[in-house]
Amino acid sequence: MQALLCREYGPIERLRVEEVPSPRPGPNEVVVEVRASSLNFPDALLVQGLYQVKPPLPFSPGMELAGIVKEVGAGVRGIEAGDRVIASPGRGGFAQECLVAADRVMPLPAGMDFETGSAFVLTYCTSLHALKDCGHLQPGETLVVLGAAGGVGTSAIEVGKAMGAKVIAAASSEEKLALCKKLGADDTIDYEKADLRQRILDLTSGKGADVVYDPVGGAQTEAALRATAWRGRLLVIGFASGVIPQLKLNLALLKERSLVGVYWGDWTQHDPQGQRRNIEQLAAWFAEGRIKPVVSERLSLAEAPAAMMRMLQRKVMGKVVVLPAAT
Numbered sequence: 001m002q003a004l005l006c007r008e009y010g011p012i013e014r015l016r017v018e019e020v021p022s023p024r025p026g027p028n029e030v031v032v033e034v035r036a037s038s039l040n041f042p043d044a045l046l047v048q049g050l051y052q053v054k055p056p057l058p059f060s061p062g063m064e065l066a067g068i069v070k071e072v073g074a075g076v077r078g079i080e081a082g083d084r085v086i087a088s089p090g091r092g093g094f095a096q097e098c099l100v101a102a103d104r105v106m107p108l109p110a111g112m113d114f115e116t117g118s119a120f121v122l123t124y125c126t127s128l129h130a131l132k133d134c135g136h137l138q139p140g141e142t143l144v145v146l147g148a149a150g151g152v153g154t155s156a157i158e159v160g161k162a163m164g165a166k167v168i169a170a171a172s173s174e175e176k177l178a179l180c181k182k183l184g185a186d187d188t189i190d191y192e193k194a195d196l197r198q199r200i201l202d203l204t205s206g207k208g209a210d211v212v213y214d215p216v217g218g219a220q221t222e223a224a225l226r227a228t229a230w231r232g233r234l235l236v237i238g239f240a241s242g243v244i245p246q247l248k249l250n251l252a253l254l255k256e257r258s259l260v261g262v263y264w265g266d267w268t269q270h271d272p273q274g275q276r277r278n279i280e281q282l283a284a285w286f287a288e289g290r291i292k293p294v295v296s297e298r299l300s301l302a303e304a305p306a307a308m309m310r311m312l313q314r315k316v317m318g319k320v321v322v323l324p325a326a327t
Helices: 041-048 114-118 121-134 151-162 174-182 196-203 219-226 250-256 264-270 272-287 301-312
Strands: 002-005 016-019 029-038 064-072 084-087 097-101 105-107 142-145 166-171 187-190 209-214 228-236 258-261 295-299 319-322
Touching: 002 301, 029 114, 041 301, 064 097, 064 114, 084 114, 114 295, 121 151, 121 209, 121 228, 121 264, 121 272, 142 151, 151 166, 151 174, 151 209, 151 272, 166 174, 166 196, 174 187, 187 196, 196 219, 209 219, 219 228, 219 250, 228 250, 250 258, 264 272, 295 301, 301 319
Parallel strands: 142 166, 142 209, 166 187, 209 228, 228 258, 295 319
Antiparallel strands: 002 016, 029 064, 029 097, 029 319, 064 084, 084 105
């Protein structure tokens, strides 16, 4: 089979498509024939050795996928060869076949195609966990989404609306904000042109945001925190800007604000039942037409490294899907 391989941590340009042996499942593992796998920001960090987890070399990136179960290992229950599934293996999805722990495999929701399924788990689960379990977002509250046109940002808009919030989408261009409006954002802010803090206050009649969803970091984090309301919550999702902000803690003391870290992948191990509940909720919203991943590009394995570079440059909107069978 073919796989996009990282043989050494470093420049993304060194990734190559190679012919490798098909994986075989061990106990409590399954092999999935990958029909689609989506690109996420951590993939680009992983291959550079900049992520909090460093897998042994060589490996294939690709944290989430959709496909058909090819083979199951000993001890696997409830999964059979031929099942249509979605999975979050953590790595290995940018290949024609992927070895996945059985507890990280779920049925492909009814009515969902493989491309949509491959872009569903990581971003939407992160957003629902962030907004519900970490941020305790309530109907009628105001949610500000930074980096709102990216993969997690677009999912946060839809999840926030499904939870009954007023959503303000903040992004860096009119093109990106137009996408956010299509997804249901009530208001938008171009933070390349406007003062983010002042615009949030203006759009909330001076009250400020109840919850800020921040996958970007950098200079906008402090501006957004300063524009949160009494007992507002700033959710730390990631640092797509490449800059981890250094915040003054007196900003948290004032107005009893909270800074809440969100690490969905680790949380699933601590609360697997909570993860199952969230997946069920997301599948129901999908069936109702309230959420659906925005797939902006469909690429081959060989084209994935260039897409990673564009993602680091924040030139990607929505989700990029990799089709391992494409040439």
